Amino acid sequence: MNAVHINLLTGWFPIVVQVVAGSALLAALAWRPRRWIALWGSGSLAVGTIGAIAIYSYFSTNDMSPDTAPSGFWIWIAVAIAAPVLLLAGVRSRRVTDHLAAVITIPLALLCVAVSANLWTGYYPTAYRAWQGLTDGPLPNQISATELPAQRGVPTPVGKIVALRVPHAFSGFHARTEFAYLPPAWFRGPIPPQLPVVVMLGGVINTPDDWVRSGNAAHTVDRYARTHGGRAPILVLADPSGSMNNDTECVNSARGNVETHILDEVRPAVIAQFGTATAARDWALAGWSMGGTCAVTMATRHPEAFGSFIDISGDIAPNLGDTKKTIAGLFHGDVGAWESFDPSIVMQRHGRYDDLAGWLQSEGHRGRRGHLHSSQITAARHLSEIARAQGVEVVERDLPGAHTWEFAGRAFADALPWLMSRLDVPHAV
Secondary structure, eight states, rough: OOOOGGGGGSSHHHHHHHHHHHHHHHHHHSSSSSSIIIIHHHHHHHHHHHHHHHHHHHHHTTTOOGGGOOOOHHHHHHHHHHHHHHHHHTTTTHHHHHHHHHHHHHHHHHHHHHHHHHHHHHHOHHHHHHHHHHHHHOOTTBGGGGGGGHHHHHOOOOOOOOEOOOOOOTTOOOOOEEEEOOOOGGGGGOOOOOOOOOEOOOOOOOTTTHHTTTTTTHHHHHHHTTTTTTOEEEEOOOEEEEEETOOOOOEEETTEEHHHHIIIIIIIHHHHHHHOSSSSEEEEEETTTHHHHHHHHHHOOOOOOOOOOEEEEEOOOOOOSSSHHHHHHHHTTTTHHTTTHHHHHHHHHOOOOOEEEEEEEEEEEEESSEEEHHHHHHHHHHHHHHHHHHTTTTEEEEEEEESSSHHHHHHHHHHHHHHHHHOOTTTOO
């Protein structure tokens, strides 16, 4: 098997890594005296457990949903913290194998933490995607802006990705490099067709290119274009955070004027650089997790700019853990500011919408009676009920699954045909 195609989410790799790490840990203890194991083994385990609890508390304080992590993630964090303690405690041993096993356990335990974290988020589905992401390699089929003119009029079976040039003077929000995926139809003639646009938004821990690296969005659109006569939208890989862990919820707040950036900087820049369609009916928002909340919030606040939204596993409203913490963390305690970004309140205050539609898809686990449950499903049902009452066309789907990028990518593929039935693409065929 080609190493770059190793599946990091299913199959043999996650199992083998953890078995090898567990074996190294046992080897580090195997030849120690029972008294030493009882003293230092239990002591190291206690230190590791305390460390894992501290990290859990940090995650909880920073609204990173530690309760959704697999148990293996916390076990390997405890082992990774305990292993150096074991190494130091056994430094006086004369057995080289004891030291070697303890030394090897440390990087293997850290690798298991990374593997478990990846199983938790679905961030990197294959070794190749992990290598590209960790080394900041180019995105698949990425070209530079200077290459675009030469590409026009040259048939291509797949779309191309190019970095966007987006100003930030108006919003003051310093986004990382944002990208646009241009479908094959964009390259067909000397003048680009006025294609529709989907703004893609990721979760809290994100980079702008996650929808391509982890959510497989470009491949999904390429596949759709091949079977629909070239009909496909431009995808805009926007940055909703400015850093890896800045939970902005895409609102204008103390953490950055993200809504202004997307609405008044990204949108005009895309229209100017790629000659896209401009009508609200031709623009959509699609997001997962925090990005799903962003999509429904921004679309309901700005139907003059966006005619459709895809909310994949979003929350009921901008959320930093609870309402009180959200109002304090984003709006300096201003309840009115928070209400202006709560989509339930926004829709009710707006009244009936003329031409807005949304796809809400959430994952859940089955309860005793076979029904799917999750906070995201509850949020989607609540928002759907209010949206329908205000004239919004709603499609609601609940599916079994985990809160991962793998689920997000599958949901986007599910929603794309529906979205394309909404978007006007008169020049894409």
